[in-house]
Amino acid sequence: MTNFISVTNMTKTYGAGENAVTANKDISFDIQKGELTIILGASGAGKSTLLNILGGMDQLTAGQVVVNGTDLGQLDNRALTTYRRQQIGFVFQFYNLVPNLTALENVELASEIVNDALDPQKVLTEVGLGSRSQNFPAQLSGGEQQRVAIARAMAKNPDLLLADEPTGALDYHTGKSILQLFQDFVRQSGKNVIIVTHNSMIRPMADHVIEIFDGQVKTDTRNDQPTPVADLEW
Amino acid sequence: MKTLNKNIRREFSHSLPRFLSVTALLTLGVFVLIGLNVTGSNMRQTAEARYHQENLADAQVTTPLNLNQGDRRTITNLKHVAKAEFGNSTDVLLKNSNHALRIESLPQTISKTTLVSGKQPQNAGEIVLNNRLKGQYQIGDQIHLATAKTAGTYNLKQKTYRISGFVKSTEFIKTDNIGNTSAGSGQLYGFGFVKAGAFKANTQNLARLTFNNVSGQAYSAEYEDQITKNVDALQPVLNRRNHQRIQALNKTLTTQITTGTADVQAGRQQVQTAQGQLDTLKQQLGSQGAPAQLAQLNAQQAQIDGQRTQLNRAQTQIDTAKATKGQLADVNLLIQSRNDFNDGYNQFGEDSQRIDALGKSFPILFFLIAILVSFTTMQRMVEEKRIEMGTLRALGYTKGEVMREVLLYSAGTAVLGTVFGSGLGLVLLPKVIFQAYAANFDFTQVQLAWHPWLIVLSLVIALASTALAAWLAARAALKEITAQLMLPKPPSSGSRIFLERIGFIWHHLSFSKKVTARNLFRYKSRMFMTIVGIAGATAILITGFGIRDSLNGIIDHQFKEIVHYDAIAVYNNKATDTQVKRVTDFITNDPHVKKDATAAFSQVYTTNGNTKENIQVLVPKNTATLKNYIELQDSKTNAKLSLNSQGAIISEKLAKTHHVQKGDYLTVHLADGTTRRVKIKAITKMYVGHYLYMNASYYQQVFHQAPSYNAQLITLTSHGQAQVNQFAADFSRLNASVQVVQAAESKRTVTKILSNLNNLVIVIILSASLLSFVVLYTLTNVNVSERMRELSTLKVLGFYPKEVLMYIYRETNILTGVGIATGLAAGWGFHAYIMSVLPPENTMTAPGVTWANLLISIILTILFSLIVMFMMNRKIQSVDMLEALKSVD
Ligand SMILES: Nc1ncnc2c1ncn2[C@@H]1O[C@H](COP(=O)(O)OP(=O)(O)O)[C@@H](O)[C@H]1O
C-alpha cells in the first residue's frame, strides 16, 4: 500500500529574526489511504499548525509534504486554493456556519463549488439532520451546528477530511456522537480523516495516532484494532 | 486606568480607516454646510465695507432735463433725506471710436470714489478714469472726447482732458457690462470723473441722496424694506414737482412758439414786401442801370437774403421748441433705490443670494447622508465591542469608564470633522467661490468671518450623528447584565425573506443569487444606507452638472425657438421731422439690416418684494408679421398665438411670479409709479425677460393713448456680437436715437450667472464625488469587517479570490445599482428644485436634465464604486483566514 500522505522533515516557522516561532520542527510521518488518524498533543504543541499545512491553508517553511500525490511545498496560493477546493474538507472547533443561510444552504455553499459533490440533503440526512435542513444556525444547538459543519465538509466529497478539535466546544455525549460520524465516514467511504485533539482518551478510536510535543513528533503508533466510538469512555 | 487608555489608543490606530472615513464624511458635511452658508454673507459683508467706505448713495434722483433751483430745493427738502448732493452725468464717446464713457462730476460726500493710483482731478482740465482702463491709458495721457450724437449737445466745457489718476466706485461695481447707455454700442466702456467746474453751467441732472431713517446692512431686509418705503413715498412728491416744472416749461415754450411764429410770419411778410419792391426796382432799372445803382440793389438783395436765413433759423428754433414741447410728456423726475440705479449692486446681491439658496438645499442632502452613514457606522462599532465592554465590566470598571472608549472615538470623529470642515468651509470655499465673482465685480478679495453659530451647529449635528449614536448603542448594550454581554451576541437569526414565499421565483434562482437575496435583506439598515448614500451623491452630481446644462438650455431655447430679432432700435419719434427721417432712412439704407418691423416700445415694471421687475411692452404696427421676429406660442400647448383687442399676451415667467392665469388681470406700474391693469389674453413661452405684447387697440384701452411707434425690430444679416454692436453704435450716433435693446443681452446675463457659479459648481461636483466615494468606502468597509469570518470560511472551503469578492460584491453592486436608479429620480427632482431658485427672477427654468449628464453621473458613481471595490478586494484577500476562524468572535 502506498502512502496517502507523506510528511518528510517538515518545519514551519512563523515570523523572522528575534520573534521567530518554530511551531513544527523537522516532522516526518506517513499516513496510509483509508486511515482515521488522530493528532494528539497539549495546547500549543503545534497540532493546528500541522493540520493547516496538510489542509493547504498555510505554506510550510522547509521539508516536504505530499498528499495524494500533490507536493504541497510546490503550490502557490492559487494552486493551494484549488487543492483545498477539490480535496479537503475542514471542520473547526467553532462551527463557522454562515448565520444567514439555512442548514441546507450552508452545505450547498460547499457543494456548489466542486464538480463531484454529494447531494446536500442526503448528507444532512446522513449526519442526522435531515429534518432540520431548513433551520438557520441560530435555531440549532451546538452539536447540531457542528453536524452541519461536518456535512458541509463531507458534501464536497473530499479525499481528506480534517477536523481541528471538533468536540472542543461540545459536551460529552454530543462530542461522542460527532466522533461517531467521523469513524462511520472513514469506514463507509474508505477516505481519510485526521482529527486534532488534546484529549488522549479518544486515541483508541483511531487507526493511527501521532503525538506531537513541542512541535515535534513524540510518538507515531498504529492501532490494528480501533475501538468503536460507542465503546469509548472518558 | 493606564491600561484602559492604552487600549483606547490602540483602538484608534487599529480601526484607523473607519475613524478616518467617518471623519471625512463629517468633514464633507460640515464643509458644504458652512461653506455654502457663509459665502453669500461674506460677499455681502465685503460689499458693505466698500459701500460704507464710499458712502454709497441710498437713492438717486435722475431726470432727462437739467435740474433747476426749484427742483433742487424740492429734492433737498424731501422727507427723511439726510443729505442730497447734486451732480452732473453725461455719456460721451471716446473720439473716433464706438466706446461710450460716462463722465460725472466728482462726488464729494455721497458715492465717493476710491483712488487707486494718481491723484483726483486738481483742475477743470483733469479727469480720473475707472481702474479697468489702466491698461489702455497712463497717468498724464490726454483723452479726447466727442458727443454721443453727431450734432448733439455737449455738457462739458472741454473736449480734451489730462488723466490725473484711476479710481473705483461702488456705483459701478461690475467690471464688464458696467452699465447701459444710449451712446456707442449701448454698453459703457468705462467711466470717469471731472471737477464740477468742468461741466457747463446749469447742467446738473443728478442727485445722490442719503436717508436718515435707514439702518442695517446693504441687502438686509431691514435696509431694503425701508428704502423701498422711502422711494415709494417720495416718487409722488417728485411727480408733483415734475408736473409743475413741465407746466412752466410748457408755458414758456408755448409763448416762445406763438411769439416766435408771429415774429417769423411778420418777418416773412416784410421780406416778401421788400423783395417785391426790390424786384420792381430791378425791372425798372433793367440792365442799363448805373453801376452805383446796381451795386446798391445787390446790397439790398444780400440784406434780404440775410434776413431770410435768420428767419429760417428762427423757424428751426420754433420747430425744435415744438418738438421739445411734444416730448414734455415723457420727461420725468425719478427716484431710484440702489437696486434700480445701480445694476451692479443689484446683481451682486442676487448672486450672493443665489449662493444662499444653494446653501439651504445642498448641505441638507450632504449632511443627511453623512449623518445616516456615521450613525450606522458608530452603532456597528459598539456592537462589535460588546465582549470587550462586558469583560471590562466584569473586571469592575464603571459604565462610564467602559463607555469612554467608544465615546472618545466617536466624539473624536465629530470634533475632527467639525474642525477640518469648518476650516475649509470658512476659508477655502468662500475664497474659491469668490474667485469667479472677483473676475466680474470690482472686489479683489472676500472678507472672511467666523460665523461661530454655524460652527456650533455643525459640531452639534456631528456629535449627534456619532457620539450620540455610540452612546445610545453603548447604553443599550450595558443595560444587559454583564454575563450576557460576554457572550457573543446571539447570531442575528437568519430569517426567511419575502422572496422565498414566492416559490416560483425562488426555486429558479441560482444558489449564489439566493444567498445574495438573503444577505441583502439581512442587513436592512445597511442596505438602506447604501441606497440612500449612493442615491444622494448621484442626485447631487446630476444637479451639479445640470446647473450648467439648464442655464445653457435657457439660451438655446430662447434663441432657437422664440426670438428671431437681433435688436430693438428705439428712437425719439417726437423729435423734429428731419431727425426722425434720418433714423428711418438709416435703417432702410443700412446694408446689414436684413429686415425690420415697426413697433411701439416702452417699459413698465411690477414689484416683487423690494425689486422692480422691468417689463418690455411691445406693440407691433403690423401684428401679422410679428411672428418673423418673435414667435408667440402658448406656454402649455405650444399653439401659435396672435394679438387681438381682448387683452395682452404676457410672458410665462411673468405670469408665474405673479400667479396669474389666462383671464386674470396683472397690475403694472409706469416709470412714475402710476398703475395700469392689464387683462391677460394668453401666456406665451419665453425663457428670458418679462414681456407684454398687445395690439394698438388694446394698448389704447390700457394706457388711454395711442401707441407711439418709436422702435424698429431689427434682424441683421449676421447675428454675431460684433455686428450687432456696430449696428448699435451707428444707430446711436443719430440725434433721435434713444437706445438699442440687444436680444443677446439676456444671453449675456445668463452666461454671466453661469460663469459666476462655475467654481461653485465645480466644488459641488467634487464634494459629491468625494461623498459618494466615502459613503461607498465606509459602508463596504463595515460590511467587509463584519463579515470577515464568513469570508474566511469561504476561503477555507476553497473559494477563489474572485468568488470571495463577488460573494460580498454581488450585494454591493445591486445596492449601487438601485442607489443610482433612485439617485436618477431624486436628481431629477432636486435639479428641478435648484433650477427653480437659481436663475434670475425674469428667467424660466429650461426643462430637464440631459442624457450626457445622466451618463456622466452614472459613470462617475460606477467608477467610484470600482475604486472602492479594488481597495476592498485588497483588504478581503489579505485577511488571514486562520486568524479569523480561531476565535469565538
Ligand atoms: N500565526 C502565527 N504566528 C505566530 N505564531 C504562531 C502562529 N500560529 C501559531 N503560532 C505559535 O505556534 C505554536 C503552535 O501553535 P498551534 O499550532 O496553534 O498549537 P496547538 O494547535 O497545538 O494548540 C504556538 O506557540 C503558537 O503561539
Ligand SMILES: [Mg+2]
Ligand atoms: Mg490548536
